[in-house]
Amino acid sequence: MNNKLLKNIFLFSFVALITTAGLAQKKKIEKAQQEFDKFAYIDAREIYLKIVEDGYVSAQIYKNLGDTYYWNSDYDNAAKWYQKAIAEFPTEIEAPYYYRAAQSLKSLKKYEESDELMKLYTAIGGDGIIIQNFKNDPEYLKSIAFEKKGYVLEKIAVNTEFSDFGPAYYQDKLVFASSSRESEGSAIYEWNEQPFLDLFVADMDAEGKISNASPLSGEINTRYHESSAVFTKDGTTVYFTRNNFIDGKKGKDKNKTIRLKLYRATKSGDNFWTNIVELPFNSKEYSVAHPALSVDEKRLYFSSDMPGTLGMSDLWYVDIEGDNVYSEPVNMGATINTEARESFPFISEANNLYYSSDGRAGLGGFDIYVTPLNNLGVSSGKVTNLGEPANSSQDDFGFIIQESKKIGYLSSNRDGSKGSIDDDIYRVQEECAITITGVVTDIDTGELLPGAEVSLLDENNQLVEQVTVGEDASYSFSALCESQYSIRGTKQRYNPNEKVVSTPDKTGTIDVPLPLKLNDPCPPNDLGCRLKLQPIYFDFDKSNIRPDAAIELEKIAAAMRLYPELVLKIESHTDSRGNDKYNEALSDRRAKSTLEYLINDRGIARERFTEAVGYGEYQLVNECSNGVKCSEEKHQLNRRSMFLIQN
Structure with missing residues (x-):
C-alpha cells in the first residue's frame, strides 16, 4: 500500500485496522498514545475503485477518486477521474474541481485541454486571483520567462579560517587579501592576533567558482599588510594598498601610527610583480587605500581621511596624467560621502560606482551602495542600498561585479562573531529571489498545526519542494520571480488547502498563511464514518434494506473483500x-x-462479524428523545446502522 497514502489516512478517509503488536512491552506512559495510533489504515481509493468496478458510480465517488490522486501528485490518474466527473455529472461539479482538473492536465503538458477547463472554471466563478492571472496572460506558454534579479550568495571555496576579503578581477583570475598562515613571514598583527594580510591569486572558472589560491608572486607581499587592489585590463599594472612600508622601511605619523598607502606595481615576466612605486599623494599623516579604476582607466578612485574629508573617510579620485603623475585629489562630495566612513569603491563595466558606507540608513555595519556615474565620473543619480542579501546586519564591503555575466563577489563577516577575523568572500549571483513563508493553523481555533505537510508546486503543477512543519508550524520556500505557484497544505484529519501565489519581479518575501479545516469527527474504529458512508436508513417500523442503503453497504462489502483481516x-x-x-x-x-444482507447477498463470511446488536432508542444522535417534537428528517437520523472495526 502506498506509504504516502497511509500517512494521509484522515485526509483521504482511510480505514483503520490493527497492526500493532507487543504493546505489553512498551512503557505505560506511551501506551495511551499507542492505543490511539495502533491501527493501520485502509486506502479509501482502493475501495472506491472496487465500487466503480462493480458498477456503482456517482459524482462524489469520482471527485473523491480524483482527490486521492491529486493530493498525492499523481496527475495522470487525477485528470482521468476529474474528467469523468465533469463529463458524467457536470451539474454536480464545483469550481475547485475544474481548477484541479486543469492543473492536472497542465502537468501532463495538455495545455489546450487545460485552457478549456480554465475557461469553464472562470465561467462558474472560480477564485479571483487565478481568474485574473489567466485573463491577464492567456498566452502564458509564450511569455513564461524568469528575470533574475537580486543576489544569491555562496562562500567561495578558498576562504580560510582567517580573514579573507577585498576581491579584485585580474583578467581570468581573482586576487584577494588574506591573513592566511601562508602570508609572507607569517608575522602576527597584534591588533587582532592574526597573521598580516597578503595578496593571493586564484583561478576563476566561467561560473565564477574559485580554486587553487596561492600568494601573488613577486615583490608586492611583505611582512606587513597588503590588501585591496585593482588591475588594469591588460593585466600589466596593479594598484594596491599597503602599510606605510617600502624598501624595508616603515613610516609612522606623528602619533606613531603606521598608515595605509597606495602603491603601483608592474608585471615582469611570468606573473612576477615588481617595480613597486608609492603614489605621490600619499602621506604618513593620513591613510589612502582601496583603489578602483574608471572604465577608461584614466581615473583612480580611492578612500582616504586626508584633509578635506567630510567624515572619518571619504571617497576621492585623481586623474592619471602620466607615469606616476596624477592630478590633485578631488573629494566626491556630499552626494556620496557622509560624516562616517565611505570605503572600498569599485567601478563596474556599466560605469556604476559600488562602495560601502556606515553613514547611511542601512542594515548594520558597512552596507554596500550603488550609484551610476556620468561622463564626468561623478554620481549622476540616486544612491541605492543593495538591500538583503547583499547586505546584512554585519559588515558588507568590497563588492565587485561583471554585470554582463551577472556574477560578482563581496566580503562580509555575517557568519561569524569575531568581527573582521571572520571576513569571508562570497560569490554573488545576480538573481531575483523570492521567499515564500507561512504558518499552518487550525482555521477555527487558530492553533498551530505541527506535523502538517506543505508542498510548493510550479505553474505546471509539478512538485518543487515539500516540507513537514515543526513545532512552530512554519514553512519557507525559495521561489523564482514573476512566476505562479501553488502552496498546498495537508494534515491528517484536516481538509487540504491550496493557495495560488504570483511572485513579483523584485527580490522579497511573501507571507502565505495556510489555515486548515478539521474534517474528521470519526471515531478511530467507525468504518462507515471513515468511508463517508451515508447512513443506512430504514423506513418507519421497517427492517428491510432499502436500495439507497444497498449502495452504502456495497462500500462495506468492498472493504471487507479487499481486506480479509477486517x-x-x-x-x-x-x-x-x-x-x-x-x-x-x-x-x-x-x-x-444488515448482517444477513452482507452475508447472503454480498457473500461475506459470517465469521467476519463479531455480532449484530440493536440498541433501540438509547443512543440518539440528536435531541429527538421521547416527548420532543421533531421533523421526520431529524427522526430519520436516528434510524441507522454502524460498522465498528474490531480488534
Whole structure:
C-alpha cells in the first residue's frame, strides 16, 4: 500500500485496522498514545475503485477518486477521474474541481485541454486571483520567462579560517587579501592576533567558482599588510594598498601610527610583480587605500581621511596624467560621502560606482551602495542600498561585479562573531529571489498545526519542494520571480488547502498563511464514518434494506473483500417514537437484516462479524428523545446502522 497514502489516512478517509503488536512491552506512559495510533489504515481509493468496478458510480465517488490522486501528485490518474466527473455529472461539479482538473492536465503538458477547463472554471466563478492571472496572460506558454534579479550568495571555496576579503578581477583570475598562515613571514598583527594580510591569486572558472589560491608572486607581499587592489585590463599594472612600508622601511605619523598607502606595481615576466612605486599623494599623516579604476582607466578612485574629508573617510579620485603623475585629489562630495566612513569603491563595466558606507540608513555595519556615474565620473543619480542579501546586519564591503555575466563577489563577516577575523568572500549571483513563508493553523481555533505537510508546486503543477512543519508550524520556500505557484497544505484529519501565489519581479518575501479545516469527527474504529458512508436508513417500523442503503453497504462489502483481516461489529438504532421495548426488538431486527444482507447477498463470511446488536432508542444522535417534537428528517437520523472495526 502506498506509504504516502497511509500517512494521509484522515485526509483521504482511510480505514483503520490493527497492526500493532507487543504493546505489553512498551512503557505505560506511551501506551495511551499507542492505543490511539495502533491501527493501520485502509486506502479509501482502493475501495472506491472496487465500487466503480462493480458498477456503482456517482459524482462524489469520482471527485473523491480524483482527490486521492491529486493530493498525492499523481496527475495522470487525477485528470482521468476529474474528467469523468465533469463529463458524467457536470451539474454536480464545483469550481475547485475544474481548477484541479486543469492543473492536472497542465502537468501532463495538455495545455489546450487545460485552457478549456480554465475557461469553464472562470465561467462558474472560480477564485479571483487565478481568474485574473489567466485573463491577464492567456498566452502564458509564450511569455513564461524568469528575470533574475537580486543576489544569491555562496562562500567561495578558498576562504580560510582567517580573514579573507577585498576581491579584485585580474583578467581570468581573482586576487584577494588574506591573513592566511601562508602570508609572507607569517608575522602576527597584534591588533587582532592574526597573521598580516597578503595578496593571493586564484583561478576563476566561467561560473565564477574559485580554486587553487596561492600568494601573488613577486615583490608586492611583505611582512606587513597588503590588501585591496585593482588591475588594469591588460593585466600589466596593479594598484594596491599597503602599510606605510617600502624598501624595508616603515613610516609612522606623528602619533606613531603606521598608515595605509597606495602603491603601483608592474608585471615582469611570468606573473612576477615588481617595480613597486608609492603614489605621490600619499602621506604618513593620513591613510589612502582601496583603489578602483574608471572604465577608461584614466581615473583612480580611492578612500582616504586626508584633509578635506567630510567624515572619518571619504571617497576621492585623481586623474592619471602620466607615469606616476596624477592630478590633485578631488573629494566626491556630499552626494556620496557622509560624516562616517565611505570605503572600498569599485567601478563596474556599466560605469556604476559600488562602495560601502556606515553613514547611511542601512542594515548594520558597512552596507554596500550603488550609484551610476556620468561622463564626468561623478554620481549622476540616486544612491541605492543593495538591500538583503547583499547586505546584512554585519559588515558588507568590497563588492565587485561583471554585470554582463551577472556574477560578482563581496566580503562580509555575517557568519561569524569575531568581527573582521571572520571576513569571508562570497560569490554573488545576480538573481531575483523570492521567499515564500507561512504558518499552518487550525482555521477555527487558530492553533498551530505541527506535523502538517506543505508542498510548493510550479505553474505546471509539478512538485518543487515539500516540507513537514515543526513545532512552530512554519514553512519557507525559495521561489523564482514573476512566476505562479501553488502552496498546498495537508494534515491528517484536516481538509487540504491550496493557495495560488504570483511572485513579483523584485527580490522579497511573501507571507502565505495556510489555515486548515478539521474534517474528521470519526471515531478511530467507525468504518462507515471513515468511508463517508451515508447512513443506512430504514423506513418507519421497517427492517428491510432499502436500495439507497444497498449502495452504502456495497462500500462495506468492498472493504471487507479487499481486506480479509477486517472484522466488524454491526450496531443498529431506532428513533424515539414507539415503545422502548419494541424499539429494542426493531433495532435488533435491523442489525440482523444488515448482517444477513452482507452475508447472503454480498457473500461475506459470517465469521467476519463479531455480532449484530440493536440498541433501540438509547443512543440518539440528536435531541429527538421521547416527548420532543421533531421533523421526520431529524427522526430519520436516528434510524441507522454502524460498522465498528474490531480488534
